[in-house]
Amino acid sequence: MTASARRGLTVTKHRAALGALSCAALLALAGCSDQTPKDPSPSASGTDKPPLHDDLPESVKKAGVIKVGSDMLYPPMEFVRNGKPVGVDPDLAEVLSRQLGVRFQFGNGAFDTLLTGLRTKHYDVVMSAMSDTKERQEGLDPSTGEKIGEDIDFVDYFTSGASILVKKGNPEGIKSLGDLCGKKVSVQSGSTAYDLLQSQKCDDPIDIEAYDTHDEAxxxxxxxxxxxxxxxxxxxxxxAKTAGGGKDFEVVGDQIDPGPYGIAVLSSNSALRDAIQAALDAAIRDGSYGKVLDKWNVSDGAVTDAQINAGT
Known part of the structure; x- marks a missing residue:
């Protein structure tokens, strides 16, 4: 497997007790929250029924809700503000709800538990800046290649690579991954950034510290x-833009190993997968998708169509 820096696979965790407590406190505060209105907006054509409502599985139409698993500690993709989910993924869910005519109800969970929650039907989908990878599609353990769960499909909606964050002024003169050899570097546990750092060839290995949340790292x-x-x-x-009013950090180097984020759906739930793909394509065409990315200054990650399982 080519090493990927995108948010992803489970790793051995280096835990900080105080950080874990802060994470738990935020999760308890956030709980589960509805992102979309109780009555999704009517379609652009003026009809009462949203255009893709009939494409949904009967169980979802009856419930009126798509349950979403998400780790709400990853701004700007998803985070909690005033007790409610905000960010790219919640805003995109709202856009999709207008096409589908059901609410997207976000449940806050640890990133490396989300696919388990999907497979046990605790969630209908996962929207959490999750990288679409072959291992996830095929339900494989990335370390052993053994089958560990049901196949998953991804409706790909965004493209991102990894980047290196350093202190403002770059006091260590870091320009690339090679400059991290022999130094201590933090990552979020459950992130394939860990695999990227491990794969870096160094005479003096990178000292990798993995934490439960990106905030802790x-x-x-x-x-x-x-x-x-x-x-x-x-x-x-x-x-880099927000911490300390933009005075704490800066980004160095280019994006590394870019690849797709996907909305994860069980492969057995093809009707829901296809409805979400159609809704995303409609949002791309009508411009509402682009407006969300512009709002959060991430338009460089836009896709031109909603593909399924484009990850490798």
């Missing part, structure tokens, strides 16, 4: 305990 950089934080480009760019 970022805090380690701010404290000076590590020299860099490696994560998906949208999260890194957002941190």
């Amino acid at each position: 970022q805090a380690r950089l701010k404290s000076g305990a590590v020299v860099a934080d490696v994560a998906d480009y949208p999260a890194v760019a957002y941190a």
Whole structure:
């Protein structure tokens, strides 16, 4: 497998007790929340029934809800503000709801538990800046190649690579992954940034510290305990723009190993998968998809059509 820096696979965790407590506190605060209106907007044609409502599985139409698993600790893709989910993925869910005529109900969970929740039917879909990979599609353990779960399909909606976040002014002069050799670097556990760092050829290996949330990994950089934080480009760019009013961090180098994010759906639930794909294609065509990406300054990751399982 080619190493990928996108948000992804489970890794051995280096835990910080205080960070874990802060994560748990936020999860307890966030709980589950509806992102979309109780009565989704009528279609652009003025009819009462949204255009793709009939394409949904009967169980979803009856429930009126698509249950979404998401790790709401990854701005700007998804996070909690004033007790409600906000960000790229919640806004896109709202756009999709107008096409499908059902609510998207976000449930907050740890990233590396989301696919388990999907397979046990706790969620209908996962929207959480999740990389579409062959291992996930085929339900394989990335380390052993063994089958560990049901196949999953991804409706791909965004493209992102990894980036390197450093302290403002780049005091260590870091320009690429090679400059991290022999140094301490933080990542989010459950992220394939860990695999990217492990695959880096170094005479003196990178000292990788993995934490439960990107906020914790970022805090380690701010404290000076590590020299860099490696994560998906949208999260890194957002941190550079917002942390300390833009005075704490900066992004160095180019995006690394870009690939697709996908909305995860069980392969056995093909009707829901196809309805979501059609809704996303409609949103791309009518411009509402682009407006969401523009709002969060991530338009560089836009796709031109909604593909299924484009990840490798």
